[in-house]
Amino acid sequence: MKLDPFYLIVDSAAWIERLVPLGVKLVQLRVKTMDEAGLRAEIRTAKALCARYRCQLIINDYWRLAIEEGCDFVHLGQEDMQTADRSRIRAAGVRLGLSTHDGVELETAMAAEPDYIALGPIYPTILKKMKWAPQGLERIREWKHRVAPIPLVAIGGLNPDRLDGVFAADADSAAVVTDITLNADPEARTREWIEKTERWR
Template sequence: MKLDPFYLIVDSAAWIERLVPLGVKLVQLRIKDMVAASLLAEIRTAKSVCEHHGCQLIINDHWQLAIEAGCDFVHLGQEDLAAADLGTIRRAGLKLGLSTHDHTELGTALAATPDYIALGPIYPTILKEMKWAPQGLERIGEWKRHVAPLPLVAIGGLNPDRLDGVFAAGADSAAVVTDITLNPDPEGRTREWIERTAQWR
């Protein structure tokens, strides 16, 4: 499978309603703490917007709700992977993306036969506390050799000026959170990402 090189990650359907119409083709809805009924409503709203605009929606962690909402792609961290029912996920026809930070996690992820592998943080990130040091560009190349032909997603501290190095190192898609959501002009920054990643589309 081929992933769009611009991979937006946001924490609400409102962000999806705001940014996907600008031309985003790959977005992850990543909501950590919300009651199930509200979360299901967020997922359904996000799914409707993405379907209307031809954007691939990926649901973070909440695979049961993704199935209930009729979504077709989930992303799991390592802890969520350990607790997930991969058989049920696959029988529901969902594609699967998995996070990795070290060689042990990479082995665990590959054993689950995912549809893509994510590596991070590439650069220092303010999104959350990380017990892993920045991976750097060389690690992207190493990971790509391990995971090919699966797509490799780079995440952590990315901005448009770092994209050339990330893709040259072997990433197939660049995931972004705070460079857009904390930007004074999220719409303008989103358009810049779309423009800057066009050559890898």
């Protein structure tokens, strides 16, 4: 499986409506706190938008709703992976991405036979408080050696200036949240990411 090198992560369908039409081909909907009815509506809107623009949608955490709404890709963190019914996810034909931060988590993730592995944070990040120090580019190389041929997603503190190093270290995709959503001009920043990652498509 090949992932697009530009992996956008947003917390609402509104962001998807705003940015995916610019040429985004891989987006994760990561909503942290919302009731089920609201979540279902967000997922449905996001799915319709991604279908229209031929963008791969990945649902974070809410694998049951993803299955019920006919989505074909979910992403789970380590804690969610422990409680998720992976056999049900697979039986539904849903692909699976998993987060990792250290060697133990990587072994756990690999045992689940994921469709991609995410490693982070590569650089310091403001998104959430992390108990892990920044991983750095050498860790990307180490992880890629251990997970190949499974695609490797780098996440955490990334910006366009850091992408050359990330891809030179053999990451397959670079995930971004705040560098775009907190930017003064998210559309312009998205275009910059698309342009910067074009050579790795």
